[in-house]
């Protein structure tokens with residue numbers, strides 16, 4: 079670690095309605111995860127931020143993942159955007175206590191980019207947290223590769239997190255085959271320092287994440303690579319975890335968080351894409367609601383407006399006779415969820431009165 083200073087990356091989630099469209103319709107970079115990493119150097123052990131929540135769901139996945147890694151396997155978290163893959167990868171890595179090297183899949187990588195090469199490949203990526211527009215993290219990927227990050231991780235026995243690895247072309251990922259299987263890193267002949275093969279340190283482990291193959295900009299993964307990984311398929315976080323995240327990331331109370339989460343969960347069942355809205359939409363609604371000091375109830379017009387603005391993007395495509403059904407559907411869901419919750423609240427108060 080070259081920099082003792084640890085900077086907290088903004089944990090803000092972009093609000094779906096105002097952020098520029100992601101090419102795949104919703105993938106994110108790891109820098110949004112609720113984890114602190116030093117700004118200058120990524121070879122450190124990540125630490126959970128204050129808004130990280132540890133529910134039984136997260137704990138049991140973490141325990142499974144750590145067991146497989148203890149035995150020596152590389153892990154693969156597969157699932158749609160917003161299912162907590164990146165955050166879980168960082169959390170599991172932090173539990174191992176080894177420094178972490180974090181890389182993001184990219185269509186333009188070649189194997190030589192992963193292990194490092196001598197020629198001047200250059201690409202820089204601006205990770206713009208958008209809402210917190212004052213905080214822009216410019217990360218030069220060329221620096222990462224020229225540092226030979228994969229090589230460093232293999233030789234020093236670090237944990238590699240390869241986020242959204244299936245955005246890189248399969249040929250670029252071939253280098254991982256011998257690393258994961260033969261525990262040998264083949265270095266391209268270009269490598270100045272000479273020897274062709276390096277032995278991989280026994281503590282080296284890899285955690286890969288991927289988005290489903292039907293996402294735009296994602297490549298099919300070679301079976302040979304999948305065979306060397308233990309894949310844990312992630313669906314949406316459970317209700318309890320989503321409620322805890324919505325509360326932790328916005329400061330809204332439990333009743334509000336429950337209503338918001340129930341609305342997004344019910345809307346996932348509508349239409350063809352049952353992956354959206356994701357928890358990110360839930361976090362956005364909760365944050366704006368907290369900012370407005372509103373409450374998630376029927377008749378709170380601010381709440382209803384926020385829900386429509388944040389959720390319309392997700393389901394605008396569902397039409398009936400040329401009309402978007404979404405506005406109606408969102409309204410109906412708010413009504414169902416909120417009146418059910420109000421009913422439960424009345425019942426609880428009645429029981430409390432009876433006990434007194």
Ligand SMILES: Nc1ncnc2c1ncn2[C@@H]1O[C@H](COP(=O)(O)OP(=O)(O)O)[C@@H](O)[C@H]1O
Pocket residue numbers: 091105106110111112129130131132136157158159160161162163164165166323326357358361
């Ligand atoms: N255990 C957790 N505690 C707090 N926030 C979480 C947790 N898991 C996921 N999140 C939040 O949920 C959102 C989606 O998680 P992320 O890891 O980015 O999903 P994915 O990588 O699958 O797209 C992010 O805003 C993330 O910060």
Ligand SMILES: [Mg+2]
Pocket residue numbers: 105106107108163164165241287
């Ligand atoms: Mg991710």
